[in-house]
Amino acid sequence: MVEAFAVASGKGGTGKTTSTLALGMALATEYDVTVIDADTGMANLLFHAGLDDADVTLHDLLIEERDVQVEDAVYERFGMSVVPCGTSLASFEAADPARLRDVVAELAHDTDVLLLDSPAALGSKSAVLPIVLADRIVVVLQPTVPSLSDGLKVQEYAHSYGTDTAGVVFNRVRPDENVDRIAEQAGRYFGGQALASVPESDAVRAARRAGEPLLAHAPDDPAADAFREAAARLDVRDGDGRDVAERFKSAVVPDRV
Amino acid sequence: MRIPRGALLRSRVVDDPGDVLRTVLDEELTGYVVFEPQDALLLGEATRGVVTFEEGIPVLAYDTERDRGGRDGLEGFAVTGPNRVAVHAVDSEELSDAHETTEFRVPPGEPARVLAGDERLATETTDAAPEPRREEGRDQSAVEAFLADEDAIEAIRSEARDEARARAAEWGLDDVLED
Numbered sequence: 001m002v003e004a005f006a007v008a009s010g011k012g013g014t015g016k017t018t019s020t021l022a023l024g025m026a027l028a029t030e031y032d033v034t035v036i037d038a039d040t041g042m043a044n045l046l047f048h049a050g051l052d053d054a055d056v057t058l059h060d061l062l063i064e065e066r067d068v069q070v071e072d073a074v075y076e077r078f079g080m081s082v083v084p085c086g087t088s089l090a091s092f093e094a095a096d097p098a099r100l101r102d103v104v105a106e107l108a109h110d111t112d113v114l115l116l117d118s119p120a121a122l123g124s125k126s127a128v129l130p131i132v133l134a135d136r137i138v139v140v141l142q143p144t145v146p147s148l149s150d151g152l153k154v155q156e157y158a159h160s161y162g163t164d165t166a167g168v169v170f171n172r173v174r175p176d177e178n179v180d181r182i183a184e185q186a187g188r189y190f191g192g193q194a195l196a197s198v199p200e201s202d203a204v205r206a207a208r209r210a211g212e213p214l215l216a217h218a219p220d221d222p223a224a225d226a227f228r229e230a231a232a233r234l235d236v237r238d239g240d241g242r243d244v245a246e247r248f249k250s251a252v253v254p255d256r257v
Numbered sequence: 258m259r260i261p262r263g264a265l266l267r268s269r270v271v272d273d274p275g276d277v278l279r280t281v282l283d284e285e286l287t288g289y290v291v292f293e294p295q296d297a298l299l300l301g302e303a304t305r306g307v308v309t310f311e312e313g314i315p316v317l318a319y320d321t322e323r324d325r326g327g328r329d330g331l332e333g334f335a336v337t338g339p340n341r342v343a344v345h346a347v348d349s350e351e352l353s354d355a356h357e358t359t360e361f362r363v364p365p366g367e368p369a370r371v372l373a374g375d376e377r378l379a380t381e382t383t384d385a386a387p388e389p390r391r392e393e394g395r396d397q398s399a400v401e402a403f404l405a406d407e408d409a410i411e412a413i414r415s416e417a418r419d420e421a422r423a424r425a426a427e428w429g430l431d432d433v434l435e436d
């Protein structure tokens with residue numbers, strides 16, 4: 001295990017799921033990658049990865065009574081290990097978010113890079129756990145005030161839990177927008193690197209409809225190039241040799257000061 | 258710009274323009290609000306502006322003294338502090354003609370941002386706006402202005418930090434992580 005990243009944004013629709021799968025596929029050329037849909041309340045990674053009909057999902061691993069093994073929820077797709085989450089509200093309500101840590105720790109044993117597609121909200125324990133568990137976050141932003149403001153908020157939560165920022169992806173950038181200036185300004189507040197500026201692209205939507213990650217559906221699209229660039233810039237760090245389970249246990253929320 | 262007179266609902270002095278923007282958002286006002294910054298008045302400067310609303314969401318802004326509309330107009334009567342505000346209701350069909358004046362339109366969150374410096378209210382207003390209007394906030398200069406305001410950004414960050422700590426305790430997250 002090298003590193004666990006939470007792909008976060010604070011707001012829905014910015015492209016977290018799209019980015020999680022795109023970064024995952026790009027990193028998979030070099031690393032053993034596992035992607036987890038940790039957005040357990042509004043799961044949609046399964047639709048992006050053609051796993052709508054997956055029998056066993058993360059939900060089953062989070063519900064104590066369901067007797068399934070972690071590997072039953074792992075699907076080999078597009079060169080990655082993908083752990084989708086179900087969409088049933090009843091399952092979400094029955095799920096024990098605290099079990100996510102053990103699932104993540106177990107998956108971390110057999111992989112290099114873990115990507116956690118994270119919820120848009122910060123209003124519950126299950127929503128913040130992915131950023132608590134991750135080593136670092138990748139913040140997905142749109143070049144708008146609400147998105148930047150939410151991104152700052154997520155980052156602040158992450159930092160409060162000892163999770164650093166690996167970098168920022170600007171997504172859904174329109175041709176008339178000069179994101180370089182914004183990225184430069186944003187760099188003063190966001191940690192890590194400016195990873196890429198991904199254009200608004202019809203290919204992204206088409207990929208979603210086809211149930212395939214962008215890099216599988218339209219590898220030559222400029223948006224795919226941008227995601228590959230982002231992955232190349234991500235300085236995946238070597239774990240510091242500590243036992244993985246130990247590392248997650250040590251991810252303690254600081255006391256109030 | 259011609260706005261139908263409508264019915265005066267109330268006229269009063271508020272501490273801050275943000276107060277009335279929040280109220281009309283909550284009550285989903287269709288109509289307009291006339292703003293008269295009181296501090297400008299004290300300086301002997303006639304300053305007055307109008308913002309129109311469709312179901313609580315700002316549509317047009319107009320500086321009646323300088324005869325300017327849109328974001329430019331907003332800046333003409335952006336004086337924080339006490340404002341006399343006159344809230345008027347107008348029938349939505351009667352307003353729709355005025356709302357065709359596209360050069361006076363402002364993104365939904367802009368009055369909160371410019372008149373009240375209230376980024377949170379700006380975001381809430383944008384979130385409450387109908388889908389096509391939410392995109393109007395994508396004005397690069399607004400993004401750059403936001404990022405240039407270090408104090409406002411620090412305020413967002415420190416509030417988020419406090420919230421994160423308080424909630425961690427509330428959710429017993431430390432326990433979850435320690436067992």
Ligand SMILES: Nc1ncnc2c1ncn2[C@@H]1O[C@H](COP(=O)(O)OP(=O)(O)O)[C@@H](O)[C@H]1O
Pocket residue numbers: 009011012013014015016017018019044171172173198199200201202204205206208223
């Ligand atoms: N660069 C892009 N260009 C066009 N559409 C995009 C882009 N990124 C995401 N989308 C679309 O936006 C919607 C939300 O994306 P998604 O990845 O599901 O966001 P999130 O997980 O943050 O809610 C999807 O329909 C997706 O296809």
Ligand SMILES: [Mg+2]
Pocket residue numbers: 016017018039044045117
């Ligand atoms: Mg998603």
